[in-house]
Amino acid sequence: MGGCAGSRRRRLSDSEGEETVREPRPPLLDHQGAHWKNAVGFWLLGLCNNFSYVVMLSAAHDILSHERTSGNQSHVDPGPAPIPHNSSSRFDCNSVSTAAVLLADILPTLVIKLLAPLGLHLLPYSPRVLVSGICAAGSFVLVAFSHSVGTSLCGVVLASISSGLGEVTFLSLTAFYPRAVISWWSSGTGGAGLLGALSYLGLTQAGLSPQQTLLSMLGIPALLLASYFLLLTSPEAQDPGGEEEAESSARQPLIRTEAPESKPGSSSSLSLRERWTVFKGLLWYIVPLVVVYFAEYFINQGLFELLFFRNTSLSHAQQYRWYQMLYQAGVFASRSSLRCCHIRFTWALALLQCLNLAFLLADVWFGFLPSIYFVFLIILYEGLLGGAAYVNTFHNIALETSDEHREFAMAATCISDTLGISLSGLLALPLHDFLCQLS
Numbered sequence: 001m002g003g004c005a006g007s008r009r010r011r012l013s014d015s016e017g018e019e020t021v022r023e024p025r026p027p028l029l030d031h032q033g034a035h036w037k038n039a040v041g042f043w044l045l046g047l048c049n050n051f052s053y054v055v056m057l058s059a060a061h062d063i064l065s066h067e068r069t070s071g072n073q074s075h076v077d078p079g080p081a082p083i084p085h086n087s088s089s090r091f092d093c094n095s096v097s098t099a100a101v102l103l104a105d106i107l108p109t110l111v112i113k114l115l116a117p118l119g120l121h122l123l124p125y126s127p128r129v130l131v132s133g134i135c136a137a138g139s140f141v142l143v144a145f146s147h148s149v150g151t152s153l154c155g156v157v158l159a160s161i162s163s164g165l166g167e168v169t170f171l172s173l174t175a176f177y178p179r180a181v182i183s184w185w186s187s188g189t190g191g192a193g194l195l196g197a198l199s200y201l202g203l204t205q206a207g208l209s210p211q212q213t214l215l216s217m218l219g220i221p222a223l224l225l226a227s228y229f230l231l232l233t234s235p236e237a238q239d240p241g242g243e244e245e246a247e248s249s250a251r252q253p254l255i256r257t258e259a260p261e262s263k264p265g266s267s268s269s270l271s272l273r274e275r276w277t278v279f280k281g282l283l284w285y286i287v288p289l290v291v292v293y294f295a296e297y298f299i300n301q302g303l304f305e306l307l308f309f310r311n312t313s314l315s316h317a318q319q320y321r322w323y324q325m326l327y328q329a330g331v332f333a334s335r336s337s338l339r340c341c342h343i344r345f346t347w348a349l350a351l352l353q354c355l356n357l358a359f360l361l362a363d364v365w366f367g368f369l370p371s372i373y374f375v376f377l378i379i380l381y382e383g384l385l386g387g388a389a390y391v392n393t394f395h396n397i398a399l400e401t402s403d404e405h406r407e408f409a410m411a412a413t414c415i416s417d418t419l420g421i422s423l424s425g426l427l428a429l430p431l432h433d434f435l436c437q438l439s
Contacts, residue, residue: 034233035178041231042174042181046188047195048224049166052136052159053105054196055217056143058324060101060301062210062317063143063152092308092316093436099428102301104156106421109164113415116168117275117408128169129228135162136221144214166224168414171394175407176235179398183338186391190335193328193383201321270408278405279412285393286416291350292389293420295357296382300327302428306364306435309372319372323379330383335391343392353385364435390417 056063112120120128135158142155174181203213270278304323308316343349360378363369394413401409 035180037231037233038177038181039184041227042170042177042185043188043191044223044227044231045166045170046185046190047192048136048188048220048227049132049170050163050189050192051196051217051220052139053163054193054324054328055200055214056101056105056139056156056159057301058197058200058321059143059210059214060320062204063101063149063156091306091436091438093305093432099301099425099432101153101156102297102421102428103425104153105160105163106418106425108157108160109167110415110418110422112161112164113168113411113418116414117279117412120168120411121172121407125169125173126229128165129225132162132166132169133221133225135159135165136224137218140214140217140221144211162221164418168411171410171414172407174398175403175410179395182394182398183336183391186338186387186394187332187336189390190328190332190387194325194332197321197325197328201325204321205318270405274405275408275412278401278409282397282409282413285346285397286413288346288350289389289393289413289416290420290423292346292353292386293417294424295350295353295420296327296386296424297421298424298428299357299360299379299382300324301425302431303360303364305432307360307372307375309375312372314372322376326376326379327383327386330380330385331387331390332383334384334387337388338391338395341388342395343388344396346389346393346396349385349389349392353382353389356382356385 139155139157139159139162142158143152146152146155170185174185199217200213203216204210208216300323304320307323308319312319314322356378360375363375369375393416394410397409397413398406
């Protein structure tokens with residue numbers, strides 16, 4: 001973000017409750033230029049913010065499968081799958097479930113999102129973004145040079161802090177821009193899933209060591225900082241309603257209020273009672289999003305490792321990476337579909353995702369699917385449901401909350417996916433141990 005625009009936006013974000021002098025609305029050409037800069041900026045922020053989180057999940061099987069080798073190689077190895085840790089089981093199991101990596105990748109995020117609605121708004125945006133970028137870079141370096149699984153999990157924790165702090169920060173920041181940036185942010189997070197999983201799969205398949213692969217991704221945190229500080233324009237000249245103002249006015253407000261609407265930025269002045277009232281109104285969207293993420297991450301980190309097909313040329317580690325990549329491809333497609341398809345009732349997506357979980361759990365137990373390609377299709381469909389639930393939830397909330405509540409509502413709803421993922425990780429660990437003990 002350059003020049004005066006950058007300084008004006010930083011004054012607004014660093015002192016959210018302060019009044020700022022409005023400048024005349026810019027010419028149409030400048031307005032269109034600002035629109036595209038903000039659109040690209042939020043897409044890149046979504047991409048960079050979730051990238052390290054996705055890469056750590058894609059590397060989960062490798063992190064838990066191998067010890068440190070000699071020389072400069074990381075303990076994770078892209079080569080053929082090792083001898084099963086539990087040879088008495090019909091599954092090729094690691095001694096620890098990949099859900100352990102999921103928990104390290106999500107529990108710090110859960111803590112951040114639980115505390116965020118209470119006081120994170122008091123911390124200026126710029127320092128939050130700096131901390132997020134530094135933690136992302138640190139996660140890549142720490143895992144790349146790790147000598148043990150424990151050290152690698154510490155690196156995963158740094159990725160979780162980066163992703164969680166960034167998501168709360170950038171979703172809150174959307175309250176100061178046209179609502180259309182939410183779809184760009186969501187598409188960027190979907191792109192992070194696809195590009196993160198695909199880059200890890202592609203670079204390791206091409207022969208790079210995981211250490212080299214992780215170090216090659218250090219440009220992502222730098223891109224995140226550049227997108228925030230150099231690309232986004234001042235939000236003061238933006239119209240929060242944008243092209244969807246007419247649609248918003250025709251919708252029933254999520255939170256009824258007789259007070260006149262104020263511009264975003266007054267989140268810090270909301271009383272605890274007002275915050276609780278807003279939160280109760282959000283439960284209609286929070287609960288189904290929790291269920292969607294619980295089901296899909298129970299599949300991803302509880303069942304992916306156990307959906308192992310021996311009648312294919314792919315090793316166990318390669319199968320796991322393909323599962324992750326296809327899931328993220330589905331997420332990216334559906335998170336980018338908001339302009340084509342709006343879904344009002346996200347409960348339907350939660351139900352369909354639970355049916356996915358039940359079907360794949362039954363296949364793990366009975367082994368009735370004859371080919372891995374059937375699983376590939378189901379996982380792609382799973383990603384489509386998960387991405388659609390995310391983008392439509394935040395889109396609906398943006399339309400149905402007043403300007404004065406929107407920043408808090410976005411930050412509070414962030415807890416949904418993290419809570420569902422955390423619960424799935426906690427349940428996936430004992431399930432892994434139980435199934436791997438079966439002969």
